[in-house]
Structures are given as structure tokens and as C-alpha cells.
Amino acid sequence: MHKNQMQISKKHVILLLCTVAILAVIFTGVLFTFGTGRDGAVVMSIQDVTPNGLSFTIKNTTLKEYTWGESYSLYIFKDDSWEPLEPIIDNGVFISIGYRLAPCAKTDLTSVGWTWLYGELTDGDYKFQKDDLSCEFSIS
Numbered sequence: 001m002h003k004n005q006m007q008i009s010k011k012h013v014i015l016l017l018c019t020v021a022i023l024a025v026i027f028t029g030v031l032f033t034f035g036t037g038r039d040g041a042v043v044m045s046i047q048d049v050t051p052n053g054l055s056f057t058i059k060n061t062t063l064k065e066y067t068w069g070e071s072y073s074l075y076i077f078k079d080d081s082w083e084p085l086e087p088i089i090d091n092g093v094f095i096s097i098g099y100r101l102a103p104c105a106k107t108d109l110t111s112v113g114w115t116w117l118y119g120e121l122t123d124g125d126y127k128f129q130k131d132d133l134s135c136e137f138s139i140s
Contacts, residue, residue, distance in 0.1 A: 042066050042101075044133040051121040051139050053113035054128060059106040066101040068131050070094040074118055077125040077136075085126075088119045 041061040048055040060066045071094040074085040101107060112128075114121075121139045128135050 042133065044130060044135055046128060046135045046137055047109065048111075049137045049139070052115050053111060054137065055109045055111045056128070056130075056135070057107050057109055058101060058130075058133065060101045060103060063103045065103060067098045068101065068133075069096065069098055072112060072114075072128060072130045074114060074121075075127040075129065077127070082127055085118050087117050089117065092117045 043059050043061070044056055045059070046054050046056045058066070058068060075082040076085050077083075099107075123140050125136065125138050128137065
């Protein structure tokens, strides 16, 4: 075998091995531990905010499944810090369910009404928190 042909073959083998190693890392999710959510780059966006509720989507840009539930919390910004908003009822509960979001997927727009738990919000800066994801918004 000619010397140049031997070098090309070695280069191809090295390139192939590097490609296989990179694909193995990607598909096992070893490198995907960055971002804002518990499982990496999972992001919640809110829309259509009113004093009675809002709509949101969750986008999963990782290669792992993300699970989220029905429960949420509201916080109000007072005295330079986030304070939990107190429910207007005792023993408010959410159903215990897990929604699964596939890797590299986005949920449909989901609406939440909170008047049953928190009442109608007054003017102020608020934070909507769902599991480990949160978004801030203002009512004016």
C-alpha cells in the first residue's frame, strides 16, 4: 500500500472513531446538563397575563424527557425580595399528575386560572413558579 493511501486510511479511522464517540455522548445525554431547568435547557414562557390567570408554554431543548405537574405557586415582589402569595382558602390542593414532554419538544399553550386559590391579583410584580421553572410578570 502506498504511504499516502495509508495516511488517508488512518485519518478516516480517527475521524470515524471521533464521530462515534461524539454521537455516543450526545445520545446518552452526558453533555446536556446546562440551562435553567432541572433537566437542562427547559424554559417556560408566559403569555396572556391577566389579574385572574395566565397562559404558558414549556420548551424542552434537551435530549431528555421532562416531567412537570399541575401545581404552581405565586410570589409577589415586596421590599426587594420575593414573598409567597398567601392562598385565600385553606387546604387548596392540586391533582398529582405528571405530564411528560419529549426531548426537543414544546407544550401547547396551557391556561391557568388562580382566582380559586389566590383571588384576583392587584397591581404589582409577580412570579409564577411551576416546579423549578419560573417567570416574572407585572399587573398594572
